[in-house]
Amino acid sequence: MRLLAWYDHNKRSLPWRVDQATSRDPWRTWVSEVMLQQTLIPVVIPAFNRFIAKFPDVFALARATEDDLRPVVKGLGYYRRFGMLHRAARIIAEISSDGNPIWPRTQEGWKALPGIGEYTSAAISSIAFDVPVPVIDGNVERVLCRLEDIRQPPNLPELKPVYRELATRMMANPAARARPGDFNQAMMELGQRVCTPSNPDCGQCPLSRQCKARKARTQHLAPAPKIRPHYEDVRLRLIVGIRVQQPGNHQVALFRRDEKQKFLKGTRGFWYGFEDPEGPPLSSSFVGSFKHSITKHKITADVHLMEVPPAKMAGTTCPLATVTKQIPDWIPAGDVENELISSLDSKAWRLILRRHQA
Ligand code: SF4
Incomplete structure (x- = not known):
């Protein structure tokens, strides 16, 4: 198969597929696929190396605490995926048992684990266990649209089964079926x-003979531009609670966010609520606002600083707990930067520091 021959000669050298053994190792494949879900390859490479050095196998991560994990994945965003991992x-x-991991051997088995959906389960089971199931990401969608000269937006929901059928048909080729993981990686690469989206290098393409868009010279029309997602505007109120234990010893309130929260599930950070113009006034001072995006939400975050008197530190008498209905973890101010994992919280903290230093 020309595609696999092209892949064998041209594939990028990446730390999760250094040689035959590492490129099929379930742990390395799993970690790399989780990292690649929302992050570009050049950012993933050093993060992957850092992660594998700290957690060389699944047992090392299983034994780790959240405090061990947080600094290793800091800055990659979408922290929830690592909580799930x-x-x-x-x-x-x-x-x-016996220090030998028992891995799922099917796509469904992988899908049953937290945080693993259609795409990641297909990638891991095909790459590490030769399960003949196609992986379809945005790059593969574009290739398939051009092969079939599909001139529609590639993210139309009704095209999903079309992609599956086309890719499954390609994978029925005996050479692809013998190496389903390589076939999937070859299509993505x-x-x-x-x-590429503009100026595809058709002269170098191993699929050029079967490409309908190339024949029709319609590469620029297939696929059509993507349908842009509708962004929702959201206004959040972030409260940074601070208390002075002794002069010079400030502590800051961080809250653990559960699965019911709309944003940043599973992270620890400042309390947030949705702005309610009708709500009761806060006994806090407004520090400033900043813009931030999370998936399809454009957020305006208003940051408030609430000083908690030492006499009202704990329990429901704390004015902060009255608003948040939760008891926070009080963290020394000097440690806050390291504790924050999401960029929303980091932006709020930097705003507080800037105003404090001004
Ligand atoms: S021939 Fe050109 S347009 Fe067709 S799949 Fe290859 S690179 Fe894409």
Whole structure:
């Protein structure tokens, strides 16, 4: 198969596929796929190396605490995926014996683990276990649209089954079926490096003979531009609670966010609520606002500083707890920067520091 021959000669050297053994190692494949979900390859490479050095196998992550994990993935965004990876690693460790991980062998088995959906389960099971299931990301969608000269927006929901059928048909080729993980990686890499959104390098493409868009010279029309997602405007109120234990010893309130929260589930940070113009006034001072985006939400965050008197430090008498209905963890002010994992919280903290220093 020309595509696999192209891949064998041109594939990028990446730390999760250094050689034959590492490129099929379930742990390295899993970690890399989780990191690649929302982050570009050049950012993932050093993060992956840092992660594997700290957690060389699934048991190392299963034994780790959240405090061990946080600094290793700081700055990558979408922290929830790593919380899920942590939970899933504990499940694998629990069902495994003698230090030998018992991995799921099917796509459905991987999908049953926390945080693993259609795409990631297909990638891991095909790459590490030769399960013949196609992986379809944005790059593969573009390649398939051009092969079939589909001139519609590639993210139309009704195209999903079309992509699946086309990719499954390609994977039915005996050479692809013998190497489903390589076939999937070849398709993705072809989309990244050859069949690029503008100016595809058709002269170098191993699929050029079967490409309908190339024949019709319609590469620029297939696919049509994507349908832009509708962004929702949201206004948040962030409260940074601070108390002075002794002069010079400030502590800051951080809250653990659960799965019911709309944003930043599973992270620890400042309390936030949705702005309610009708709500009661806060006994806090307004520090400033900043803009931030999370998935399809454009957020305006208003940051308030609430000083908690030492006499009202704990329990429901704390004015902060009255608003938040939660008891926070009080962190020394000097440690806050390291504790924050989301960029929303980091932006709020930097705003507080700037105003404080001004
Ligand atoms: S021939 Fe050109 S347009 Fe067709 S798949 Fe290859 S790179 Fe893309």
